[in-house]
Amino acid sequence: MSYKAEADGADIPDEMKRTLSLHEKLYNSAAARKLFLLIFLAIAWQLYSMRVDNPLMFPSLVDTMAGFVEVVRSGELPLRALASLRVIVVAYAGGVILAGLLTVFAITTRPGTDLLEILTSMFNPLPAIALLPLALLWFGLGYPSIIFVIVHAVSWPVALNIYTGFMGVSSTLRMVGRNYGLSGFAFVFRILVPAAFPHILTGLKIGWAFSWRTLIAAELVFGVSSGSGGLGWFIYEKKNQLDINLVFAGLLTVIIIGVLVEGVVFKFIEERTVVRWGMKF
Amino acid sequence: MADNVPSCAGAFLEVRNLTLQYKTDRYLVTATRDVSFDVGESDRLVLLGPSGCGKSTLLKAIGGFLKPAGGSIALNGRPIKAPGADRGIVFQEFDQLLPWKTARENIVFAIRQTRNASREEAVEEAQALLEKVSLARVGDSYPHALSGGMKQRVAIARCLAIKSKIILMDEPFASLDALTRQKMQEELLYLWTETKFTLVFVTHSIDEAITLGTRIIVLSPHPGRVVDEFSVDWTRGPEEYGESASLKERITQILFRDIDYVI
């Protein structure tokens, strides 16, 4: 059975179908297969670190986990993670809203289209972190600077994807919407946004990945003044104190949060939307 | 059966000397030239012509999606300026259902956007319409899980749901298998007997035109022009069935007269 089913099978009479058995479902489940691989990688890490036998250069999985539990218990790591998350939520939301406004302006007016095309082609290739020195000059040492670079990291890829999605909406669906007398914002939100949702979701995912990376990178650069830095600052600090297993624990936290958002939050949205609609590409 | 029926005065839909053009980057394409016809209330008018003769373009212009380069279109005496729900449309394309809504929600959405109906009323009405096109069972399925014929049936139900007096259909059965197509044609005729909506139906099939139309307008290829017009006598009995065969022959001759290439 290699053919990918496109229908949910609900309309097929019972004589034509049977329920899959547990091991068939397990094998079909990407999550189960990935979990297996993850366990394999963890074992490989432990074995390799035992061979290297140098906790300063390459701490073992067990040391890392022990350190991880310790800083989670002491509340240090959750506090740092929370600090990072608080910043990113604000900055990500800001970037997405800015991107949305730009795109709506772009599809409704000709100058808007030109503006968006010029801005995205200029700023999309520019790594956001390159703006940090300038941001520090303008906004000083602190979170406004980081928020500025993250908004920059999010806006352009998200705007570009929403715009691509809007432009790709079939003329038939547009005609259906206009046939019902929809125009302006009603047309955008009831026809264009859902029809372009696969692209919008892709944009949101890329935007998330960019912003998360940018945040950690920016925090590595400073945090110097404020004692309450985020995860990036935690990693930097622990490296200076030569607690390398805690550096690993910090990196692990960055990965876990990234994977959780990608694999749980976005996955949830995806299952409920584009997958259900048969629009996933 | 009378040829070239004179147009009745003050027809429901009046198309006068309509010329439709597309501007591409390099060319100005004329899709139809100087097309005139009238559609009376409760007529089932068929626009018949070979592929590329501008049938879809004509329907899109009546739908209000395309500004005439010349001539005029008037519905109920008022010129058509923009799209609107006073004209129900079934498009040629299979992707006309909103893929993010179930079959039922597609119909509910159409009702709620175009008429003053509560959600409960709309849902109830949608269910009744789904039953009418024998799709009650798949109301909760999303369009991607439906076959081509099912999608077109939902599109027809959705189009009936907005209760417009005129319905425009663009080759809705063109890509269906012969059996399904015949069933859908029968279904459409049955639905028509219920509310007697005015129908403008586009097709390139002579058989389909004769099966469905009370009047047939034959268009010439590229650019589309009206070459002839027929009325189909629906009061005839089965013993006169031979007439429809001769009608088919005459239309075939007219269509081929205008085609200066060999198929």
Ligand SMILES: Nc1ncnc2c1ncn2[C@@H]1O[C@H](COP(=O)(O)OP(=O)(O)O)[C@@H](O)[C@H]1O
């Ligand atoms: N969007 C468009 N841009 C340019 N030319 C078009 C467009 N749509 C249709 N045409 C041209 O107009 C002519 C009529 O097309 P159409 O109305 O789709 O024909 P039909 O529906 O009768 O097959 C064709 O020659 C086609 O190539």
Ligand SMILES: [Mg+2]
């Ligand atoms: Mg066509």
